[in-house]
Amino acid sequence: MRMIAFFSKNTEAMLASIGRHIALVLIAVGLGMAIAIPLGVLLTRHKRAAKPVLALAGTVQTIPGLVMLGFALIFMGIGTLPALAVLTIYSILPILRNTYTGIIEVQPAYKDAAKGIGMTKSQVLFKVELPLALPAIVSGIRISAVYIVSWATLAGMIGAGGLGDWIWTGLATYNTDYILAGAIPSAILAFAFSAFIGFLQKLLTPRGLRRNA
């Protein structure tokens, strides 16, 4: 078949793009976690700030990806950096929301017990709240990663590289082979990320929590 011939002819370039795509996702989600998890914890300590902050993050999320990339292009120019900035912003909300609700929904009895037996505030956080919220947080990361795999294809438009390049080239030249060479691997990547994080989630959830998870 023509497509398979195309793929085998361009294997090396495609693998490079897949690698770059994965790197984009990992960096964006990693940065998103680094921002969203501490911020989510902070919001649980200042619940009055939580509502406006989550609302703001939700609003940003609704801005179409192309518009955001347009802004990034205007203010930061072309290249990997503006693309990563946009992807990071998109990765924040699911993680932030799940961290916040995950911790808020830890039953008050556990927090009361933890405090009552003499844990400091940070011990309550690290020994009780975060472990109990972990399944929720990881599922936020999973949602984020799957999103970012697809958003990252858009980022090819402003020169981030990755599988998006193939799709944009294909669209510009009406070449289906190029489009599929970008679309099929990115769809597989989305599934792979979801499955991998799902596996991690099971691994990280303590046995005691699995039954009701």
Added chain:
Amino acid sequence: MIEFRNVTKRYGPNTVLHDLSFTIKTGEFVVLIGPSGCGKTTTLRTINRLIEPKAGTVFIDGKDVTKQDAVKLRRKIGYVIQQIGLFPNMTVHQNISVVPKLLGYSKEECDKIVHDLLALVDMPYEENAHKYPSELSGGQQQRIGVLRALAASPPIVLMDEPFGALDPVTRDSLQEEVKRIQKKLKKTIVFVTHDMDEALRLADTIIFMDKGRIVQMASAEEMLQHPASPVIKSFMGKHVGHESPAAILLAEDFMKKKVYKVYKNTKTLESIEMMSKREINSLVVIDDDETYLGTVSIEDIKTRGRAGRSIAELINPDTMTVGRKDDAKEALDKLLSSTSNYVVVLNDNRTVAGIITRTSTAKAMGEALWGDLSA
């Protein structure tokens, strides 16, 4: 020794603790009890500073608790809450050794503590130490909750309705275990409950609270015999009612068996004559097969009755009745609330057993107190 001195707590305009002062002796098992919202849990939580009072001071062994670091203070005081207080992400071993670990005990010391404590409640180490709370029954979970509170050998243990969510059988055995452990390890235990049975069973001293004040602080016997207020009495009544003599009295204990009955076909004049001869103003009317139909009063006959007719059409079926095996309290309630001055007591087959009047009640009471009365 735990001492409350003029402790007051307010939430906004609501005062939840009013100037509490009392002392709990070392090694004493004290139960705080009272209706919900009485301040018992708030009182408990001021001891380990989960709640800070607005005014007044709590002293433990003469030292003001607010002058101590709250975290260090809490590590020296065991704390047990309702069923779900065990950390679900930790095993039994980890849950029990959580406080010793916070205090920096070595791994060996922690292991020994877990072994010893599990043995104390007959839960084999190998079988249980590495289970998660969700793999245990409710009763076992709460046993571990108690053990966790004991792990760092605190002299004081606070328990906030620890057995409220358990079934009665499990609750019984846990109460026994806690009492046994308390005696064996000589702990001072402050225990919150709303269950008077539980309080009577466990407490050396019961503190009864209502609306943020102490109504009575006394031993279980003292409180049973001399409840200081109607609220306490009602608590006792609800929970130990079946043990008090008043509850086993039946309607038949208060009735007099001599009842003036007439068949429904009796003529009006004959009925009047019966009543005037016996100086009474009403009669119990029965059917031909002796079953109860109602009553007829002298007024009814005088106003509506006609000479030569039977009393059948004058029967008043609305007079209060009780079964002879009914609770006496029900009979007396009916007697006091009804307009007529008697209640008819019926046998199971609806024949008349007797009637309860104010006089028959007084006589029964008198006999219960002083034996047979002459009149």
